[in-house]
Each structure stands twice: as structure tokens, then as C-alpha cells.
Amino acid sequence: MSNQTITLILSYLRQNRTATRSDLAAALGLHTRTVAHTVKTLLDRGLLIPAGRQQSAAGRRQELFSINSSYRNYIGLDLGATHIIGILVDANCSVLERVAFDIRPGLGVEMIISQLRSVANRLQVSENRTASVGGVGVCVPGFVDPRAGVSIVAENIVGWRNIQLHKILSADTTAPLVIEDSSRTLGVAERWTGSVQRASDFLVIDIGYGVGMAIYAGGELYRGTNYKSGEIGHVTVVPDGTVCTCGKHGCLETVASGKAVAAIARTAVRQGKSPMLMDLVQGNVDSISAADVGVAANTGDALARDLLRSAGGFIGLALANAANLLNPSHIVLGGGMINAGAILLDSVREALSLHTMAEIFNELELSVSELGIDGSALGSAIIAMLDTTSPAD
Ligand SMILES: [Zn+2]
Structure with a gap:
């Protein structure tokens, strides 16, 4: 049983609410024995619950399953x-509570x-909590070492260097903690709830204050030798x-990030x-922020439009190099900068088409993330869930 199988089954059930073992095998292209084994394990753990029976064409009444939404919170x-x-x-990945703060530039590490x-x-003490907290996922940009729990x-x-995040946050919770790069957790959220739930080889670019990327290869997140993959911002x-x-x-970050x-x-x-x-x-x-530039561009400001066209051209160029190298089926554009809209996205598409080999470009689907600014946080909650429900095993 692999993480990939668990991800496929849980994300299918999240989307379709209930399914039989046969539904899962057919829809996900999995062997019936693999489905049966994974479903049994998830039932034993309490993450899945029986949800009645369905009359099949052959007359046999097959068991339905659904995710137990009161199993744990994350x-x-x-x-x-x-x-x-x-x-x-x-x-079920339904959001029960959300807390957000802006960080003003220069705020100290301690703060x-x-x-x-x-x-x-x-x-953790939210009144909206419906179950005990089963895990905490934290994402930060840049290089992280998930094994050591260090940013x-x-x-x-x-000033953000060698921060012992696992140790620091463990002081406040007994729930298991997982640390990951924020572009990768955006990729996890796309895989789980977004437009690439069935894809195996895809890229999710995270264009925000910095630029990062999640790479999925063969259905698994590709992290590189020491968790440093996906630095497309430094191509x-x-x-x-x-x-x-x-x-x-x-x-790329010097010409096309929100900061630049x-x-x-x-x-x-x-x-x-x-x-x-x-x-x-x-x-x-x-x-002046990148969001202001987006507003000005969409109101017809020539300088702002030129800036976004230029940024989009460089992003498309970098993505074309990545596409030629990795032959993904999908590229998802995410991160705060995509809110700039068509001026930026059209330039990305144009440059991607210009620089990608035709055979590769023709097999490639480009889409825009619909997860909004909470995508990376959602992916962090999902990795916490996967980490605590995967076979240890
Ligand atoms: Zn760089």
C-alpha cells in the first residue's frame, strides 16, 4: 500500500462522497486487491466508515464507504x-476555522x-473543532529538511536560517508535526483537491513573493536528493x-516574482x-506591491501592463525549459501573482508555446489554480493527514 494509493482513494471519496470497492478500482485504474487492502486498512484505522450498500447490476449489494469526517481534525x-x-x-478537508496575519517586511524572526x-x-482550541487534532502540517518557503524538522x-x-520549527512548535502540541516547503504543499493541495487529481506527472508553479515549484513524477512528489528540488525561481x-x-x-525571481x-x-x-x-x-x-501593479495593469496603465507581460514571458520561458525536461501532462499556475489575471497569464501561455518543443507542448494542459491564497495551508493540513495515516508500516 502506497501513499499514492491512499491519496487516490481519499481524494476520490472526498469528491464523490461515497464509493464501492469496484467504483474505486474502476475509476482509479487500481487492482481490486490493492483497493480491498487499502480500504480495509483505512477502515481499521477509523478514517473510512461504511456508508450503506449499493445495488449492483449483477444483483449483489456492494458496500459503500465514505470518509469519516469526525475521525480527526488537522x-x-x-x-x-x-x-x-x-x-x-x-x-474531508472542509475548513472549520481560518486565521490569517499579514507580516510586514522586516518583522523579526522571534516575532x-x-x-x-x-x-x-x-x-488547537477552536470552538469549531469537531474532533481531536490528529496532526499539524507547517510549510515555509525556501529549503526545508522534513526529516530534521528544520527550516x-x-x-x-x-534572518530566517536554521529554524528548529519542529522543536519550537512541539512545545505547544502533542499532535505529530510535519514540515514541508510551501510550493510543494501547494502541489499536494492541487493533487488532492484541484485540477490534477488523476494526473501522475505534473508541475505546479507557485508565483508569489518568491517563485517555487512542486514536481510530481510517477504519481509521487519528487523532492530531490536533499529536499531541494523545484527551485524554478532560481533558474x-x-x-x-x-x-x-x-x-x-x-x-527568474529577479524579474518575475511578486517581490521583483x-x-x-x-x-x-x-x-x-x-x-x-x-x-x-x-x-x-x-x-507599492505586486497586487497594486495588477490593479493598475487591469485599469489600463501601460507601465504595469508591460511589467506583467515581461514577467509572464520569463515565467513561460522557465516553464518551457521545465516542460522540455520533464514532459508533464499538466502545468498548474498558482500563487498570489496569478490574481493579476489575463495580462500575465496570456504572456506565460505565449512564451510557453514559443519555447516548448511542439510534440511536448501539444500533450500539455495549462491551467490556473482555483485554490486561492489558502492552497499551501490546505496542502500542509493534507500532508499532516497523510503522514499520520500512511503505512508506517
Ligand atoms: Zn536566485
Whole structure:
């Protein structure tokens, strides 16, 4: 029994509410013996419950199963460069409670940790909790070591290095804790509840303040030798470009991340190139964010439109290189920057089509995530669930 089988069965049941063993085998292309074994294990653990019987064509009444939504609750925490989002979900992934904070740039590491603990504690004692907390998943950007429970470095959070997140958060909970990279948990959420539930080989790009990627290969999340895969934000797109937080030059993040788009816009606005953006932020140029650039672009501002077209072109170029290398069936565009809308997304699509080999491009489906800003937090809750229901085994 693999994680992949559990994921397939649980995500199918989440979507369809009930199913028989035959439904699961047929819909998911699994061997009936594999389905029977996995269903039995999940029933024994209490995560699945019987849900009556269904009359089959052959006259045999087959048992139906569903997810036991009161089995356990799970907490998903997403610590980003600009936010902390925490959600409490039941085993069906229905959100029972949500807590969110904005992080202003320059907030110290101690304060960020204290906020994160406070979000986790509020969710643990939530009045909306319907069962005991079975696990806590935490995601952070940058490099993480899930085995050691350490957030090694998040370049976009000042001073964030070698944070012993597992140890710190374990002080407040007895539930098992899992730590993962935030772009990967976005990928997990897409796999679980999004548009790629049946796909085996796909990429989910997370375009936010930074840029990251979840890579699924053969139905499993691909993490690389030491959990450092998916750094598409540090793929070189301008060989002699500006210096990046990683120390190299011309990385995708220097021209197409939320951080870069905002910084380029601020410089241009100071040079008087966008009176509209200046008005939008009422003269407070330092406060210009990528979201402001999106608003200005969609109101017709030429500078903002050019910035988003340029960013989309670089993202499409990097994705084309990834597609040529990995031949995915799907690429999902996610993260806060996608809210900029068609101007950015059309440029991504155009560059992707321009630079991807035709045979590979023709087999590729490009879609936009519908999970919104809670996607990574949801994926964190899901990895907590999977971690505690997988065969230890
Ligand atoms: Zn870089």
C-alpha cells in the first residue's frame, strides 16, 4: 500500500462522497486487491466508515464507504514572506476555522515565530473543532529538511536560517508535526483537491513573493536528493542579469516574482513613468506591491501592463525549459501573482508555446489554480493527514 494509493482513494471519496470497492478500482485504474487492502486498512484505522450498500447490476449489494469526517481534525500552517495563514480542517478537508496575519517586511524572526505559535494555538482550541487534532502540517518557503524538522533558509524572510520549527512548535502540541516547503504543499493541495487529481506527472508553479515549484513524477512528489528540488525561481533567465538573493545572477525571481515586480514598479514610478500607480498608492511609493501593479495593469496603465507581460514571458520561458525536461501532462499556475489575471497569464501561455518543443507542448494542459491564497495551508493540513495515516508500516 502506497501513499499514492491512499491519496487516490481519499481524494476520490472526498469528491464523490461515497464509493464501492469496484467504483474505486474502476475509476482509479487500481487492482481490486490493492483497493480491498487499502480500504480495509483505512477502515481499521477509523478514517473510512461504511456508508450503506449499493445495488449492483449483477444483483449483489456492494458496500459503500465514505470518509469519516469526525475521525480527526488537522491543522495546516503556511508561513510566507508576507503572511501567516492557518486553517483547521476535518478529514474531508472542509475548513472549520481560518486565521490569517499579514507580516510586514522586516518583522523579526522571534516575532514571526511567536505569531506562528499563536495561530497554531488558536486553531488547537477552536470552538469549531469537531474532533481531536490528529496532526499539524507547517510549510515555509525556501529549503526545508522534513526529516530534521528544520527550516534551513528562507531567503525572502530576513534572518530566517536554521529554524528548529519542529522543536519550537512541539512545545505547544502533542499532535505529530510535519514540515514541508510551501510550493510543494501547494502541489499536494492541487493533487488532492484541484485540477490534477488523476494526473501522475505534473508541475505546479507557485508565483508569489518568491517563485517555487512542486514536481510530481510517477504519481509521487519528487523532492530531490536533499529536499531541494523545484527551485524554478532560481533558474537563470537573464544570464547577465541582476544579483539574486541566492547570490547568482538573473534568476527568474529577479524579474518575475511578486517581490521583483513590485521593486521594478517602485523604481519606474519614482522616475515618473506611471502617474496612475502613483495615484493608486496616494504617493506612498514604498508601499507599492505586486497586487497594486495588477490593479493598475487591469485599469489600463501601460507601465504595469508591460511589467506583467515581461514577467509572464520569463515565467513561460522557465516553464518551457521545465516542460522540455520533464514532459508533464499538466502545468498548474498558482500563487498570489496569478490574481493579476489575463495580462500575465496570456504572456506565460505565449512564451510557453514559443519555447516548448511542439510534440511536448501539444500533450500539455495549462491551467490556473482555483485554490486561492489558502492552497499551501490546505496542502500542509493534507500532508499532516497523510503522514499520520500512511503505512508506517
Ligand atoms: Zn536566485
